[in-house]
Amino acid sequence: MNLSRRSFLKLTGATAATAAVVGAGISKVAADYEPVRLNYAKEVPTVCTFCGVGCGIICHVQDGVIVSTEGDPASPLNEGTLCPKGVSSYNVSYVYDSQGRPQPNPRRLTKPLYRRPGASDWEEMEWDEILEKIAKRFKETRDDNFIEEENGVENVNRTDAIAWLGSAFCTNEENYLFKKIIRGTGIVNMDHCARL
Numbered sequence: 001m002n003l004s005r006r007s008f009l010k011l012t013g014a015t016a017a018t019a020a021v022v023g024a025g026i027s028k029v030a031a032d033y034e035p036v037r038l039n040y041a042k043e044v045p046t047v048c049t050f051c052g053v054g055c056g057i058i059c060h061v062q063d064g065v066i067v068s069t070e071g072d073p074a075s076p077l078n079e080g081t082l083c084p085k086g087v088s089s090y091n092v093s094y095v096y097d098s099q100g101r102p103q104p105n106p107r108r109l110t111k112p113l114y115r116r117p118g119a120s121d122w123e124e125m126e127w128d129e130i131l132e133k134i135a136k137r138f139k140e141t142r143d144d145n146f147i148e149e150e151n152g153v154e155n156v157n158r159t160d161a162i163a164w165l166g167s168a169f170c171t172n173e174e175n176y177l178f179k180k181i182i183r184g185t186g187i188v189n190m191d192h193c194a195r196l
């Protein structure tokens with residue numbers, strides 16, 4: 001297509017004007033929508049659970065139910081933006097039915113699962129029960145395998161019998177506390193997807 005200089009300027013001017021009108025329309029929709037959503041929902045800040053970047057997310061909660069999620073503009077890491085995985089974080093709790101309505105995600109775990117030694121199936125447990133079991137086995141394993149002296153070196157104070165894997169499902173502060181526990185109990189085998 002051949003365009004004269006005058007036609008080109010006319011065309012780009014019309015395109016810019018159209019974009020401005022559409023942009024204004026979008027801004028108006030956003031401006032109309034924002035106060036309504038914030039009026040009925042409580043904002044609960046959290047951290048994206050998918051990777052080690054740790055982007056901030058705001059959950060909009062109504063009557064104890066998350067009704068939407070979005071990037072947290074106050075987070076210095078993502079400044080309100082989210083990658084496609086973070087944008088889909090709403091679907092950790094909800095999936096859409098054939099009518100496009102959100103329904104509780106049936107695959108979401110709400111209780112700890114435990115598989116007994118030799119068993120092939122997992123069983124649900126209460127938090128108090130599983131935490132006590134973990135604490136008891138942790139202490140026993142650590143005490144039974146604690147090395148105080150090795151190859152003539154004193155105060156080695158470590159154990160190789162336990163390994164610890166951190167998680168991006170935890171906040172920076174939680175991972176800091178994990179590290180304190182791990183170091184304090186002599187565990188040297190540790191890792192985390194973000195190397196925290």
Ligand code: SF4
Pocket residue numbers: 048049050051052053054055078081082083084085086087
């Ligand atoms: S939004 Fe994306 S980049 Fe940010 S923490 Fe989640 S998965 Fe990682």
